[in-house]
Amino acid sequence: MTSDKNHNCIDTDKLIRDIKINIEKYGLQVILIEATDYLPSFAYSIGLWEKYNHPEIICFGFSTSLLHTLINNAAEIIKNNETIVEAKNYSDIFENSRAEFLKVHPNNISDYFGTAINFYKRADFPALQLVWTDRNNKFPWEENFEEEFLYRQPLLDRNSEFKFREPKNLTTFTTRQWLSEGKPIIRVIHDEDGDWQFLTDDEITTENVIIVALEQLIIKDKTLNELFDLEYGEEAEREYVGDEWVRNKSEYDDDE
Numbered sequence: 001m002t003s004d005k006n007h008n009c010i011d012t013d014k015l016i017r018d019i020k021i022n023i024e025k026y027g028l029q030v031i032l033i034e035a036t037d038y039l040p041s042f043a044y045s046i047g048l049w050e051k052y053n054h055p056e057i058i059c060f061g062f063s064t065s066l067l068h069t070l071i072n073n074a075a076e077i078i079k080n081n082e083t084i085v086e087a088k089n090y091s092d093i094f095e096n097s098r099a100e101f102l103k104v105h106p107n108n109i110s111d112y113f114g115t116a117i118n119f120y121k122r123a124d125f126p127a128l129q130l131v132w133t134d135r136n137n138k139f140p141w142e143e144n145f146e147e148e149f150l151y152r153q154p155l156l157d158r159n160s161e162f163k164f165r166e167p168k169n170l171t172t173f174t175t176r177q178w179l180s181e182g183k184p185i186i187r188v189i190h191d192e193d194g195d196w197q198f199l200t201d202d203e204i205t206t207e208n209v210i211i212v213a214l215e216q217l218i219i220k221d222k223t224l225n226e227l228f229d230l231e232y233g234e235e236a237e238r239e240y241v242g243d244e245w246v247r248n249k250s251e252y253d254d255d256e
Contacts, residue, residue, distance in 0.1 A: 012118065019119055023047035027079055030071045031115050032064040038190075038232050039165075040152045043067035044127070045075060046116045054078045055126035058104065058112060061152035074101075074130055084128060093130070097137045101128040107160035111229070129156045161218070163228035168215035172196040175208050178217075185217070188227050189235040189250055198224065 019029040028047035035041035044058035057074045059067055073093055077084055084101050093099040104127040110117065117123045131153060133139050134146040140155060151165045162168060177183040177200045189197040198217050202208055218224055226245060227236050236245040 015115070016119055019046055019115075023051055027051055028071075028075050030068050032068060034064060036231055039229055040154075041067060042112065043071050044113060044116065045071050046119050048075060048078055049120070049125045052078050054083065055103075055128045056113065056116060057084075057101075057128055057130055058156070059130040059132075060154065061132070061149070070130060086128065094132065097133045098139070099133070100131050100139065102131055102155065102157040103127075104129055104156040105158065105160040108156040108163075111163065112156070127156075129153075131155070161222065161225075162215060163225040164214060164218070165228065166196075166214060168213065170196070170214040171211050172198060172214045172217065173209055174198040174212055174217065175200045175202050175204070176210050177202045177208070179210060179212065184241045185221060185224060186239065187235065187237045188224070188230065188245075190227075190230040190232055191250070192233045194232065 022029045023046070028045045028051070030043055030045055032043045033041060040061045041064055042058060042060040043064060045056045048054045048056050057071055059070050059074075062070070070093065074084065086101055086103050088100065090099045090101075104112075106124065109123050109125070109127060113123070113125075113127065116125065131139060134149050136144070136146065138145045140150060140153065154165060164170075173195065174185070174197070175183070178185060178198070183200040183202070185198045186201055187197075187199040189199070191197070196214065221241060223241055230236060230247065233250050234247055235250045236247045238245050
């Protein structure tokens with residue numbers, strides 16, 4: 001078991017060596033990511049592709065201890081020489097509900113499998129997402145799935161062109177200059193209350209600010225997808241479209 005949370009404090013070479021040892025000993029390494037105020041918890045395997053020529057497994061939305069168990073349970077299926085089948089109902093992973101596995105879109109690998117990418121030194125390995133049902137045993141794509149669980153497990157077989165967890169029609173703030181003059185977004189703020197601001201280099205005034213749907217911004221500039229995991233109270237800046245985003249905690253004026 002390893003957590004990505006403190007990887008910036010861990011010697012990368014030692015981490016890779018430890019992962020290799022665990023793969024040899026147990027058949028896989030499980031990476032655990034704690035939930036934040038904004039993003040759900042998740043866990044994924046490393047080693048299934050190397051040792052069993054099988055896609056890695058990822059799952060979202062539970063405690064890290066349960067996620068660790070679920071990844072290992074899925075790995076047991078693979079260790080028993082059974083290939084996990086996409087879109088097949090599995091009734092033996094959860095006690096009283098169904099599960100399915102979806103193929104992770106290649107464009108979503110780099111967003112969630114950071115340590116696996118470091119281990120394999122590539123990002124084109126296959127992966128499957130273990131998807132669970134709500135309390136009524138319905139999957140997220142089925143009618144009347146419970147809304148409170150919608151964002152606890154992003155579906156990685158889709159949404160590669162729109163990675164934000166919010167609805168596509170979410171109202172967001174931007175500037176008139178972005179809309180009328182095509183000026184680039186160079187600063188993005190994710191407010192503590194959940195609002196998003198996508199700003200140009202223009203002065204922010206009541207006259208300048210307009211409201212648009214989040215999808216409208218992403219359609220025009222796909223690089224904004226890089227900030228789908230910007231936390232509450234964080235902001236990011238760049239100098240031009242395609243430049244690397246620099247993230248920081250937002251600074252609020254106490255007099256506002």
